[in-house]
Amino acid sequence: MFTDKSRSRGTDAPGAGLSLEGIAKHYGSVRAVDDVSLTIEPGQFVTLLGASGSGKTTLLRVIAGFLEPSAGRVLIDGRDVTAVPVHRRNIGMVFQSYALFPHLSVARNIAFPLAMRGMRKAERRELVTQALESVHLPGYEDRMPAQLSGGQRQRVALARAIVSRPSLLLMDEPLGALDRRLREVLQVEILKLSRELGLTVVNVTHDQEEAFTMSDRIALLADGKLVQYASPEEIYTRPVSDVAAGFLGEANLLRGVLTRAADGRLTLPAQDGHVEIDAATAVRSAPDAGDEVVVVVRPWSVGVERLGRDGAEPGAPCWLRGRLSAVIYAGDSQKLIVERPDGSEVVVRRSMDGQFEAAPGEEVLLTWSSRDAVVTTAG
Amino acid sequence: MTSPETGRRLRRPDFWTLAGLPGLLFVLLAFGVPMVTIVVRSLTDPSPENFQFLFTDELFRRSLLRTVYVALLVTGLSVLLGYPYAYAMARSGPVLRTWLMGALLLSFWTSLLVRTFAWGVLLSNTGVVNDLLLDLGVIDQPLPLIRNLFAVLVGMVHVLVPFAILAIYASLRGVDAELEQAAQVMGARPARAFWHVTLPLSMPGVAAGAVLVFVLSLGFYLTPALLGGPADILVSQSIVLQVQQYLDPGVGSAMAVVLLALVLAFLAIASKVVGLGRILGVTGKEGTS
Numbered sequence A: 001m002f003t004d005k006s007r008s009r010g011t012d013a014p015g016a017g018l019s020l021e022g023i024a025k026h027y028g029s030v031r032a033v034d035d036v037s038l039t040i041e042p043g044q045f046v047t048l049l050g051a052s053g054s055g056k057t058t059l060l061r062v063i064a065g066f067l068e069p070s071a072g073r074v075l076i077d078g079r080d081v082t083a084v085p086v087h088r089r090n091i092g093m094v095f096q097s098y099a100l101f102p103h104l105s106v107a108r109n110i111a112f113p114l115a116m117r118g119m120r121k122a123e124r125r126e127l128v129t130q131a132l133e134s135v136h137l138p139g140y141e142d143r144m145p146a147q148l149s150g151g152q153r154q155r156v157a158l159a160r161a162i163v164s165r166p167s168l169l170l171m172d173e174p175l176g177a178l179d180r181r182l183r184e185v186l187q188v189e190i191l192k193l194s195r196e197l198g199l200t201v202v203n204v205t206h207d208q209e210e211a212f213t214m215s216d217r218i219a220l221l222a223d224g225k226l227v228q229y230a231s232p233e234e235i236y237t238r239p240v241s242d243v244a245a246g247f248l249g250e251a252n253l254l255r256g257v258l259t260r261a262a263d264g265r266l267t268l269p270a271q272d273g274h275v276e277i278d279a280a281t282a283v284r285s286a287p288d289a290g291d292e293v294v295v296v297v298r299p300w301s302v303g304v305e306r307l308g309r310d311g312a313e314p315g316a317p318c319w320l321r322g323r324l325s326a327v328i329y330a331g332d333s334q335k336l337i338v339e340r341p342d343g344s345e346v347v348v349r350r351s352m353d354g355q356f357e358a359a360p361g362e363e364v365l366l367t368w369s370s371r372d373a374v375v376t377t378a379g
Numbered sequence B: 001m002t003s004p005e006t007g008r009r010l011r012r013p014d015f016w017t018l019a020g021l022p023g024l025l026f027v028l029l030a031f032g033v034p035m036v037t038i039v040v041r042s043l044t045d046p047s048p049e050n051f052q053f054l055f056t057d058e059l060f061r062r063s064l065l066r067t068v069y070v071a072l073l074v075t076g077l078s079v080l081l082g083y084p085y086a087y088a089m090a091r092s093g094p095v096l097r098t099w100l101m102g103a104l105l106l107s108f109w110t111s112l113l114v115r116t117f118a119w120g121v122l123l124s125n126t127g128v129v130n131d132l133l134l135d136l137g138v139i140d141q142p143l144p145l146i147r148n149l150f151a152v153l154v155g156m157v158h159v160l161v162p163f164a165i166l167a168i169y170a171s172l173r174g175v176d177a178e179l180e181q182a183a184q185v186m187g188a189r190p191a192r193a194f195w196h197v198t199l200p201l202s203m204p205g206v207a208a209g210a211v212l213v214f215v216l217s218l219g220f221y222l223t224p225a226l227l228g229g230p231a232d233i234l235v236s237q238s239i240v241l242q243v244q245q246y247l248d249p250g251v252g253s254a255m256a257v258v259l260l261a262l263v264l265a266f267l268a269i270a271s272k273v274v275g276l277g278r279i280l281g282v283t284g285k286e287g288t289s
């Protein structure tokens, strides 16, 4: 495929579609990846998100061809490449350690994939220059990798991964070693570049914010299994399980068995509180009394007020009582941590203006609308 | 390439410096004194004409050239044979690595004499190899496997290849396996990935191993004496001949001095190119700069 040198290298080169069908990878009794199936549309930016050890790297290496899956197939543009060796998959890859060749200059590093694919020297030079410009490092051709900063190495690694216009770009925690500010800058740049080139990207990260900012879709992995594969918004608003809810954004998870009140409403029993359920917010099947559920309440959905002195039960459909244990200022917002009588904690976020002055130790009342909560199950 | 030791040498003596003193003293007495004696003797027993004699002596010149020739062959073979072994050791899993390392150390722990005699038993006209080939009817005359260059090379390479392996292994351990994988993603067949990435990055280890093996080969005595032919002797054998047969320790000392000068000159050049610390294995890991 890549030996066809007349292939258009225009910026509109479309990315490939990628399908994983029942991919599994076992190491003895360890199921590093356990029956993962997903489809990535051409040009999409997909992030594999999961805790350390959840199988992200293993899955990426199966896609790249470094690892043979124990079961399942990898299809690129509909073609089964499971048995195709790494060097014939026409993939670009950015490694976490960047894997720049220390004995080659920046220019020769970037020209490497072109040279391996038989391109002539004169042609290579122009593409190298272009690639360096696209990662904002013009004129760095003759530097050695050891003379570059971490961010510059990352950019060179990126330039090297895209210079041969692969149809698929794989990145394994590409920003993991960089400081936060640089990470944010590069997130935007990588995203822009991949969009301009129309690349299909599979990015690996354990940073939920990065996943949120960059991805068209997120594949959420836990213990080698695919928990949820959806857009960031959908995973945030409709997490299929408590695991999914906990991974994307802060979440308060209330667990229990549903009961039906006399008036027919479903409630979750809560000490010093009352939690009604809106059946329309259920992610899976319609909930019923006796179901074991997890109710997800996002910190921004919770209102907080001083507890009235009278001790009367509030009439709100959803409320909890607790003692304010900490107030944390986070830039333009405030994070309140409320300790419940049973020892659990509820996190509340609110903007700074027009709110009552909260001090640790105060008894507070937390309220929210049942429509803002999500009813899901333990995963 | 400056080694980090240069800065360290300037520090005031600490515990380890003091702890090293007895060893230093021992080396001075056991090594320095005899060496000075030899140098003095080469000049005074009976006179510096010892050297004049050497430079006109056709036999000595031939043995010197032959020594360098054999050392080069041994070096080349040791690196060629040692590299794949070191590579397997650097890239294998813990189990295989332990076995490979164990086999290596076993040969280190076995006495040089035993190993050399073992080759004698294997290679002699009535030895294991010839007996087997004769019995199988592959040959009807014993092959000349001993008392020639072949036997010397086999014996010396066997003794010296572990040094090459360890030097190359140390270097390969510093080459991230991910680099080779990166090359493969970029379209390089595994062999090309090795050729363009791993091999050049491991060259410092190859050079260090080669220098080490070469220098050690120059002074080899026992193996060439036991396995080599009587006609083509090496410098070390010439020295022994001078002292034991011709009873001329002055000329023998002069030969030893020439050999030593050769080694030092070579090391001086090699350390410029490779870095002495690396040759001596003081700095194990290669920097990327």
Ligand SMILES: Nc1ncnc2c1ncn2[C@@H]1O[C@H](COP(=O)(O)OP(=O)(O)O)[C@@H](O)[C@H]1O
Pocket (backbone or CB within 6 Å): A027, A030, A031, A032, A033, A050, A051, A052, A053, A054, A055, A056, A057, A058, A059
């Ligand atoms: N070569 C291997 N041998 C045995 N177990 C492995 C190997 N590689 C990965 N694993 C295991 O597979 C699981 C997933 O690993 P990995 O894919 O590296 O996770 P992640 O990249 O999400 O941190 C981990 O439990 C890890 O210990």
Ligand SMILES: [Mg+2]
Pocket (backbone or CB within 6 Å): A056, A057, A058
């Ligand atoms: Mg990983």
